[in-house]
Amino acid sequence: MNVAPGMRIEIWSDVVCPWCYIGKRRLEGALSRFEQARPEAAGQVEIVWRSYQLDPAAPGEPSETVAEHLGRKYGGGPAAGQQMIDRVEAVAAEEGLVYRLGEAQRANTVDAHRLLHLAAAEGRQGELKEALLAAYFLDARNVADPGVLAELAADVGLDEVRVKEVLTGDEYAAAVEADIRRAAAYGATGVPFFVVDQKYGVAGAQPGEVFDQVLERAWAESRPVIDVIGGADACGPDGCPV
Numbered sequence: 001m002n003v004a005p006g007m008r009i010e011i012w013s014d015v016v017c018p019w020c021y022i023g024k025r026r027l028e029g030a031l032s033r034f035e036q037a038r039p040e041a042a043g044q045v046e047i048v049w050r051s052y053q054l055d056p057a058a059p060g061e062p063s064e065t066v067a068e069h070l071g072r073k074y075g076g077g078p079a080a081g082q083q084m085i086d087r088v089e090a091v092a093a094e095e096g097l098v099y100r101l102g103e104a105q106r107a108n109t110v111d112a113h114r115l116l117h118l119a120a121a122e123g124r125q126g127e128l129k130e131a132l133l134a135a136y137f138l139d140a141r142n143v144a145d146p147g148v149l150a151e152l153a154a155d156v157g158l159d160e161v162r163v164k165e166v167l168t169g170d171e172y173a174a175a176v177e178a179d180i181r182r183a184a185a186y187g188a189t190g191v192p193f194f195v196v197d198q199k200y201g202v203a204g205a206q207p208g209e210v211f212d213q214v215l216e217r218a219w220a221e222s223r224p225v226i227d228v229i230g231g232a233d234a235c236g237p238d239g240c241p242v
Contacts, residue, residue: 006044023205
């Protein structure tokens, strides 16, 4: 999906956003249907992941689970927090995602986003995005832990020296902030937020049919059909009529 110049889809999301993983799966389904219907579009869709932090105040060293955090924030304790989680876990299951969100820890994601910018520079952004989401939602791993981040980055083929350099410094921090400011400029108030060819915005993990319509419209408008008159007295691959 990360290849060429036909259509560009930018996606603002956070690696601890449950609807972002669901939205990713729904977009992937729409892209699969789109490319089946339009074989000429295969390999012509570029996906760019943009940074967004839902909870920039989250600690670098987690101290509570998501269920505990939600129960404390809204009242009712961990049991009430888990009830809030149950709905999104049920929706995720419909997309084939078995969440363990109640066990996952409230974690700061700035380092994960900085690594995603490194991954983009090395052509591995899509792989790392999937690895981070799976680690957090399916395996309840701590995506603020430098060790976990380094392991996931190595698994998708990122250079270990560069990963260490990024994680021990502040490289790409400005790029993360720039992404967040750009989301605000587009009017995004939450994630996931999808922008197709800088013309069409889709807010939230919309049903697959919505993505189907946007992909078709963007593709058609970027390649207008023209009426062809005539056809005779012209040269082609087989030569020229005389």
